[in-house]
Amino acid sequence: MTAVDYPFNPEADEDRKVPDPEADALLAGAVDLHQHPGPSPFPRRMSILDAARDAATVGFRAIVAKSHHHSMVTDILALRTAGLADVPTEVYGGIALNRTVGGLNPYAVELALRMGGRMVWFPTLSSAAHVRHHEHHDTGFPTPEVELRPNEIISILDERGTVLPEVRDILSVIAAEDAVLTCGHLGVEESQALIDAALEAGVQRIVVNHPCFVVGASVDQAAAWGRQGVTIEHCIIMYFGRPERRRDLNELLTFIKEVGVGQTILSSDSGQKNNPLPVTLYRRAVRGLLDAGVAEVDIRQLVGTNAGNLLLP
Numbered sequence: 001m002t003a004v005d006y007p008f009n010p011e012a013d014e015d016r017k018v019p020d021p022e023a024d025a026l027l028a029g030a031v032d033l034h035q036h037p038g039p040s041p042f043p044r045r046m047s048i049l050d051a052a053r054d055a056a057t058v059g060f061r062a063i064v065a066k067s068h069h070h071s072m073v074t075d076i077l078a079l080r081t082a083g084l085a086d087v088p089t090e091v092y093g094g095i096a097l098n099r100t101v102g103g104l105n106p107y108a109v110e111l112a113l114r115m116g117g118r119m120v121w122f123p124t125l126s127s128a129a130h131v132r133h134h135e136h137h138d139t140g141f142p143t144p145e146v147e148l149r150p151n152e153i154i155s156i157l158d159e160r161g162t163v164l165p166e167v168r169d170i171l172s173v174i175a176a177e178d179a180v181l182t183c184g185h186l187g188v189e190e191s192q193a194l195i196d197a198a199l200e201a202g203v204q205r206i207v208v209n210h211p212c213f214v215v216g217a218s219v220d221q222a223a224a225w226g227r228q229g230v231t232i233e234h235c236i237i238m239y240f241g242r243p244e245r246r247r248d249l250n251e252l253l254t255f256i257k258e259v260g261v262g263q264t265i266l267s268s269d270s271g272q273k274n275n276p277l278p279v280t281l282y283r284r285a286v287r288g289l290l291d292a293g294v295a296e297v298d299i300r301q302l303v304g305t306n307a308g309n310l311l312l313p
Helices: 019-028 050-058 073-080 108-116 128-136 165-177 188-201 211-215 219-227 249-259 280-290 296-309
Strands: 030-033 063-066 090-092 094-096 119-121 179-180 205-208 233-237 265-268
Touching: 019 280, 019 296, 030 233, 030 265, 030 280, 030 296, 050 063, 050 073, 050 090, 050 280, 063 296, 073 090, 094 108, 108 119, 108 165, 128 211, 165 179, 165 188, 188 205, 188 219, 211 233, 211 249, 219 233, 219 249, 233 249, 249 265, 265 296, 280 296
Parallel strands: 030 063, 063 090, 094 119, 119 179, 179 205, 205 233, 233 265
Antiparallel strands: none
8 A cells, every 4th residue: 555646755654655454454434534634824735635535545435624724615616626526535624613714603604514514613723722722832733824813712602601692503503404513622611511502402413622632621521521422533643643742542542441432533633744644644543553452343433433424414
């Protein structure tokens, strides 16, 4: 199995050429709900078309292209006549509710979903948890290649701690379109308020993104969300990315054990200029889970089945 010529990087993806038929077999049907191709103000090493073609080399069923700054739904539609329609891996998009799309903007959500988008990320770069974390820690986020004003914090709550009317409007749109709601980079308190409001609004597909990064959720909190029917996403770049930034794999294994395989998905969260390709990370993750004794049937759920059930109506 080899990657496409571009954007393959021999240094970042050197292990892609090492045969591992056992891992490759488990990638057939994989679904990645969290990739970061270009175009983006942040430097990226792959386009949407590059990402789809590379995913197709190992039989991915679908990928989701995410931008923190704009809806990629129209980018995906425009690429269909430029070769994307010929790629067997399906590509979906969505919208992240940061300042650059007008924040908590139900009009933008409605447009993105009714044009074929499947996911709505609540504030990421504009969340209080992200802004405050970025002030005190190296988040790994790159510097934009175009000049942008600083993100002002967006909260989903009013001064009394009540979910804002525009949030409830957005939730009604997500529920009507049977789309996927993710809590983005909201902290635990705001995530819980959003989840409760989403369930009340009839939203059926809810994801908490990377609880260990920015969100600050404990294993117990993630397990409690799982009991509410929420799916917990873990980003494998955190465990199989650049060696100097890797977290302990036992952390991931503990979350999976306590939350349950059925309420857990693995996504790449990759596409940044200096990181391995998403497919590279998936191969490493599958091999790492196999070596840790995770059953093949569970790995298939973690890398494909669960995410597919969320994404595809």
